[in-house]
Amino acid sequence: MKQTVPKHRDEIRIRAVPNRAPDRREDGPFLPLSATDKVKLGHLGEIIEFKTPGTEIVSQGEKSTFLYLLTDGVIEADRTLHSGQRQILAFYWPGDTFGLAENGVYVNSASALTQCTVYRFPTQQLATFLLEHPTIQEGFLVKAVHDLRNAQRQIIMMGRFDVTERLAVFLLDCSGHERYFDASRRVLTLAMTRYDIADYIGTSAEGVTRAFSRLETKGLLRRLTPRTLELTTAELKAFVDFSDS
Amino acid sequence: MKQTVPKHRDEIRIRAVPNRAPDRREDGPFLPLSATDKVKLGHLGEIIEFKTPGTEIVSQGEKSTFLYLLTDGVIEADRTLHSGQRQILAFYWPGDTFGLAENGVYVNSASALTQCTVYRFPTQQLATFLLEHPTIQEGFLVKAVHDLRNAQRQIIMMGRFDVTERLAVFLLDCSGHERYFDASRRVLTLAMTRYDIADYIGTSAEGVTRAFSRLETKGLLRRLTPRTLELTTAELKAFVDFSDS
């Protein structure tokens, strides 16, 4: 289920679009981090592997002892209400951090959707470490702002888009991750169920299926299997009405 | 319209709930900042007053030259889509920062709903300043995470709550600010129109009015005037189903 792997060290990298216009642009969607900073962070953290999809890694309401950095796999963060309703707040991809806390308590749960490997950092040590390493702290600040922008995109999506448009936005987000979108064949592989997607875009599983068939009717995608889709990102982008993207 | 006021200096303070459990709790909803840090920040920034409600302070798509810290008044941040639809992403209260940027460009517009006084910091200088002042940078990091949690609350609200519940959540948020909620008389004064509220909770102005009358029918509030409400926060909290609050 869970296993420490001290042998190899995956590359430490943080996925974020910077606030300011970058002077260099060689790092793709990741923040520039000096080699020594990566080493220092690597020493502070610990690598964990989660072999079984579905494993809950952090649990809403529990004491927040670690901040996590995903290096491989896909993770889902959700909150469950008293009524039992579940809202998925984000899907995390390699380079994303998770384990959001308030007053020392996790506000969301997070579960692996695939096999995952993560770094985890003890929150106490991390806090003092960041004060001593301002450039790394800046990285985490930029990452937090990046996540804030993403959350705002999602608010717009929920507030102004119908279910079909929301699904299109979601699929576009997914196809931004090379590991799961084969750009040459234009095939997207989904790591999540209809229920997961529904709880993310604020509808029901049936609603997701119907939105899929409407997109298919419009010729914006083709379902090869329920979990593998052939799609053209340009056409989907033309379909949704973001002022950015 | 806009006027520099170098005479008096308002207190610099950042409104945020910390990630970790605080060891001291004397600062109310604001972050603990040392006196010298406040002075240094004050020197970096500049105080601006906006006399006329409705003034647009930052404009979506423009080059981001300043980060703003609100010291008095209420501000609204919104994004307008190609279709003309508007989504309000947040209302800002004293102690909040605004002027969110991506790649050096503001992603949202922000307008004053009341008379406002703000600090503004040149983004370039602020970035280097924060690297030299890790404790202040930590403050901005905690603030960004705070805003991220708020955005997630809003996602839950939009994804799982009906219009009436969303209005209740909004009113509860408003009544958290002493300046606009007289706790002894239980009277909340709204700075925003029905249209603003509608664009915030993702409905229409008519929808807001109907939600008001449903809450009034349920006995959860009383409309003294359209903009002043008598309400009991405890009853409203019981009505909404957040796992926190």
Place this chain on the structure above:
DNA sequence: CGACGAGTTGATACTAATCAACCCTTGTGG
């Protein structure tokens, strides 16, 4: 006084939630 914007109410249309039934794949145990 008249114009305008905010706020409210009613009638109608439509999106999507819900309930039910069903298919398909996968994995497990007899």
Place this chain on the structure above:
DNA sequence: CCACAAGGGTTGATTAGTATCAACTCGTCG
């Protein structure tokens, strides 16, 4: 090896919530 259970996925019928359009009131300001 096959039967059956379980969960994911899809489709149809019905209903509930709310968007939209229209009309009207009220208060404010020039």
